[in-house]
Amino acid sequence: FTAPRKDETAFLSFQARIRGFIQNRHMSPELAFQDTVQATMSSYHFRTRPWSEDILGEMNLNKSFRIYQDRFADASDFSFFFVGNFEYATLKPLVERYLGGLPSIGRKEAWVDRKIEAPKGVIEKEVVKGLEPKSRVTMIFTGPFEWNRKTNYVLSSMARAFGIKLREVLREDKGGTYGVGIWSSTSRYPDEEYSINITFGCSPDRVEELTESVFVQIDSLRNFGLPESYLAKVKENQRRDRETNLKKNGYWLNALRGKYYHGEDPLEILRFDEQLELLTVDAVQATARDYFNKKNYVKVVLLPEGS
Numbered sequence: 480f481t482a483p484r485k486d487e488t489a490f491l492s493f494q495a496r497i498r499g500f501i502q503n504r505h506m507s508p509e510l511a512f513q514d515t516v517q518a519t520m521s522s523y524h525f526r527t528r529p530w531s532e533d534i535l536g537e538m539n540l541n542k543s544f545r546i547y548q549d550r551f552a553d554a555s556d557f558s559f560f561f562v563g564n565f566e567y568a569t570l571k572p573l574v575e576r577y578l579g580g581l582p583s584i585g586r587k588e589a590w591v592d593r594k595i596e597a598p599k600g601v602i603e604k605e606v607v608k609g610l611e612p613k614s615r616v617t618m619i620f621t622g623p624f625e626w627n628r629k630t631n632y633v634l635s636s637m638a639r640a641f642g643i644k645l646r647e648v649l650r651e652d653k654g655g656t657y658g659v660g661i662w663s664s665t666s667r668y669p670d671e672e673y674s675i676n677i678t679f680g681c682s683p684d685r686v687e688e689l690t691e692s693v694f695v696q697i698d699s700l701r702n703f704g705l706p707e708s709y710l711a712k713v714k715e716n717q718r719r720d721r722e723t724n725l726k727k728n729g730y731w732l733n734a735l736r737g738k739y740y741h742g743e744d745p746l747e748i749l750r751f752d753e754q755l756e757l758l759t760v761d762a763v764q765a766t767a768r769d770y771f772n773k774k775n776y777v778k779v780v781l782l783p784e785g786s
Contacts, residue, residue, distance in 0.1 A: 480551050480554060480581050480582065481581070481582070483544070483547055483548065483551065485540055485541075485544050487540065490538075490540045494535060494538060497530065497535055498532075498535060500530065501530050501531060501532060501535060504530070508606070508608035508609030508611075508781055508783070509615070509781070511606055511608045511781075512606045512608070512615055512617075512779065512781040514529040515604060515606050515779055516617055516619075516777075516779050517529060519598065519602060519604060519777055519779065520597050520598075520619060520621075520674075520777060521595050521596075521597075522595075522596055522597065522598050524593070524594070524595045524596075526593060526595060527595060552582055552584065553582065553583060553584045553585070553586045554578070554581035554582060554583050555583040555584065555585050555586065556586060556587075556588060558739060559574075559578060560732055560735055560736055560739075561574075562728045562731040562732045562735065563728050590668065590669070592669035592670075597619075597621040597672070597674070597777070598777065599775060600774070600775060601773075601774065601775070601776060601778075602776075602777045602778070603777075603778045603779075603780075604777075604778070604779045604780070605779075605780050605781075605782055606779065606780070606781045606782070607782050607783070607784055607786070608781065608782075608783075608784065609781075609783050609784065610783055610784055610785075611783060612682065612683055612783055612786075613680060613681075613682065613683070613783065614680065614681055614682065614683045614685075614686050614780060614781050614782055614783070614786075615678065615679070615680045615681075615780070615781040616678065616679055616680075616681070616686055616689070616690055616778070616779075616780050616781075617676065617677070617678040617777075617778070617779050618676075618677045618678070618690075618693065618776055618777070618778045619674055619675070619676050619677075619776060619777045619778075620674065620675040620770065620771055620772055620775065620776045621672065621673065621674045621675075621775060621776070621777075622672065622673060622770065622772050622775050623670070623671060623672060623673075624665055624666075624671045624672050624673035624770075625671065626665065626667045626671045626741075628743075628747060628754070629757050629762075630665075630766070631665055632754050632757055632758070633757055633758060633762045633763065633766050634663050634665065634673060634675075634766055634770060635662075635663050636710075636713050636717070636758050636763070637663075637763045637766045637767060638661050638662055638663040638675060639661075639713045639716070640705055640709040640710055640712070640713045640763060641661060641696075641700055641705070641767075642659060642660070642661040642662075643709050643712060643713075644696060644700075644705060644709060645659045645661060645677070645679075645693065645696060646658065646659050648692060648696055649679060649689055649692060649693070653688075653689065653692065655681050655682075655685050655688070655689045655692075656679045656680055656681045656689065657680065658679065658680075659677070659678070659679045660676070660677070660678045660679070661675070661676065661677045661678075662675075662676055663675045663676070663770075664676075667741060673770055675770060675771065677693060679693075683782055683783060683786045686780055686782070690778070690780075694773070697767070697771050697773070700763075700764070700767040700771065701764070701767045701768050701771055703764070704760050704761070704763055704764035704767070705760065705763055705764075706760075707760055710758055710759070710760065710763065713758065714755050714758060717755065718755075721751055731748075734748045735748070
């Protein structure tokens, strides 16, 4: 806060590392694939451009330093979180001494909506890159979302349970992939939105077959739900994760910060057993119907050259 300094050597070293990364990235089919996914999901927004020599040339140490000085000129709109093994009485005078004297000018600021939005409708793209006979498929479902504790939890748990099902079908039954990744994410600001990501690698000649299998399983999930046994596995994994997380400072820091950021009751962190009761067969099926919207998704496929 009070004594930042410019380091020309560190700045040039950082630029050199990024330049080496940029020079080598064009050789990677996976990076070309990821760049396409990123650009497509942001509707090619200026602020989500992938690294390039042009962007590297825009870097300016003096401008960056001025921005840093401006952002850290006012501690009044910072929030500080402390977790760990300490006594409040011991911590308080340290906070008063080291944080209480920080510069404060009482600025009133708010975030700005930069209009980085996912595309609407069905978008399908192919990236033809590389010679190795392997492909990757990514499917991302997006749309508006009702932000609350139940929908957040059930959506993420539904994704975990459905991931178990997809791995059984694509990897074990069909032998078409070594693994399937599926996860959900939600945002509250600037808009309440969600995304469900499904990705897997496979042989180029099985892309169409396995993609169709994913859609078949989505239809089954929407129409019939999942057996209770899948939800039981998810709940058991969540219990084990919970037991481990409660011993980690990082978990408490993220949990408290998240509750504060969203203006929610921090005591909800302790209501874990109540949360598990929200995960039912009916809730999972209803969530799948709401958020696996087959009229609004992006599909990107990586194919080798000459395929």
